[in-house]
Each structure stands twice: as structure tokens, then as C-alpha cells.
Amino acid sequence: VTAAATGQKWLSIFCEVGILAGLISVMLVLLIGQPRIFFSMAVDGLFPQVAAKLHPKYKTPVMTTAIAGVICAAAGGMFPVDLLADLTSVGTLFAFFLVHCSVLILRWREPDRPRRFKVPLGPVFPILGALSCIGLIAVDSVSAIIRLAIWLAIGLVFYAAYGARYSRLNNPEKYAHETAPMEVVGERQHSHLEVKENESPLYSSTTPAEAKV
Incomplete structure (x- = not known):
């Protein structure tokens, strides 16, 4: 708007192209990341196991990708962009x-847990990050905070009704016969292991110790 008001049309076009490119990149990240979040939740038992199915050839979470795509398309067609932007921003901050x-x-709780790396000044950065997120949420609109509270309430109800009952954390004996988590090594995390059709790459019959051999 400022560029257009100054009469510099080239600057206005440049800004519009940059904004469009930024929006496209954000949408691609969300459409790639959100299905994998749903997939991980399904692997942990927080979602129905049908959501943990992988493409037989590409080993990608095809089911959750389709679900996320349908949800995003439906929301984009029914609600204004500013409303969706507020929901996305406040949800991401939370x-x-x-x-x-x-x-x-x-x-x-687990100070001796094996970690690949540690950030220096242990509690300082997480505390600062948490406070900054709360501060940004606090200065957002009241309506956005109310909508966040509604979504959180819906999520808690779903967790109480389904997730708490079927999660791996609360039912270790139910999943005791299943395969153990496989250690992720680089981008090709299962290239050196045989992964069965529709089997999660996060789980393999090979133990982490065997995977290092």
C-alpha cells in the first residue's frame, strides 16, 4: 500500500511478488509438515491407525496428506483469509x-537422556522463548485467543475420548509386541533397512543397536 501510494509502480509490483512468494512457501511448508505431524500422532496411537498408512512406493504419509489437503481446501473456501491467518499465527505460537x-x-525429568546435541545455557533460551510466545499471544486480538481456547477444548475432549485410551504412552503392553523405534540417520533414514510395505519408517524390526552395524 505504501509503495503504491508513492507512485512507484515497480516497487509495488516487487512487493506483491515477494508477498505472493512468501505465502506460497508458507502454504507448502504447512501442507508438508502438518500431514507428518498427524502421521506421528497416529503412530503414537493418538489418531486412528489408518492415518499411519504410508504410500507403498514413496513411503510418504499419503492418508494424512489427503486429509490435511481436504481440510485446508475446505477452510480456505469457507472462511476469510484474515481469520485463517489469525488462527494459524496464534496456534503456531502456542x-x-x-x-x-x-x-x-x-x-x-530426564537429565541423563542421550542427546545428539545440547543448547548452551540450558533453561535460559526455553524460558525466554516461552515468555516471548506468551507475550505475542497476549497482544493478539481477543477473538483470536477465544478461538484458540475453543480449539484447545476440542483437542482435549478428543484426547480424553480417544488419545488417552489408545496412546502408546498409556498402553505400553498393547504395543509391546510391535517393532521398536528405529534410529534416524540422515535423510535416508531407512535406506539401509528393509521396510515392509505400508510400514512406518519410524518403526522397524531392526533394533537401534543393529541399525548401527
Whole structure:
């Protein structure tokens, strides 16, 4: 708007192209990342197991990709962009807040847990990150915060009704006969192992110790 008001049309076009490219990249990241979040939740028992199915050839989460695509397309067609942007922003901030809190809790409850790397000044950065996320959420619109609370309530109800009952964490004996998590090594995490058709690449009959051989 500012570029157009100054009469510099070339600058206005440049800004519009940049905004369009930025929106496309964000949408691609969301459409790639969200299906894998759903897939991981299904592997952990928080979603129905049908969501954990992989493409037989490409080993990608085809079911959750289709589900996420349908949800995004339906939401984009029924709701205004500014509403969806507010929901995405406040939801992402809350997710980052939970990540920071999780780092603090894991450092405290499992200090001897094997870690590939550690960030210096252990609790400082997670605390600062959590406070910054809460601060950004607090200055958002009241309607966005109310919508976030509604979505959280829906998620808690779903977890209480389904996730808590079928999750791996709460039912270790139910999943005791299944394969153990496979250690991820690089981008080709299952290239050196035989993965059965529609089998999750996160789980393999080979143990982490055997996978290193």
C-alpha cells in the first residue's frame, strides 16, 4: 500500500511478488509438515491407525496428506483469509510455547537422556522463548485467543475420548509386541533397512543397536 501510494509502480509490483512468494512457501511448508505431524500422532496411537498408512512406493504419509489437503481446501473456501491467518499465527505460537516447555521438562525429568546435541545455557533460551510466545499471544486480538481456547477444548475432549485410551504412552503392553523405534540417520533414514510395505519408517524390526552395524 505504501509503495503504491508513492507512485512507484515497480516497487509495488516487487512487493506483491515477494508477498505472493512468501505465502506460497508458507502454504507448502504447512501442507508438508502438518500431514507428518498427524502421521506421528497416529503412530503414537493418538489418531486412528489408518492415518499411519504410508504410500507403498514413496513411503510418504499419503492418508494424512489427503486429509490435511481436504481440510485446508475446505477452510480456505469457507472462511476469510484474515481469520485463517489469525488462527494459524496464534496456534503456531502456542505450539512453540509447548515446545519450549517440553525442553524444560525433559531437561529436568530426564537429565541423563542421550542427546545428539545440547543448547548452551540450558533453561535460559526455553524460558525466554516461552515468555516471548506468551507475550505475542497476549497482544493478539481477543477473538483470536477465544478461538484458540475453543480449539484447545476440542483437542482435549478428543484426547480424553480417544488419545488417552489408545496412546502408546498409556498402553505400553498393547504395543509391546510391535517393532521398536528405529534410529534416524540422515535423510535416508531407512535406506539401509528393509521396510515392509505400508510400514512406518519410524518403526522397524531392526533394533537401534543393529541399525548401527
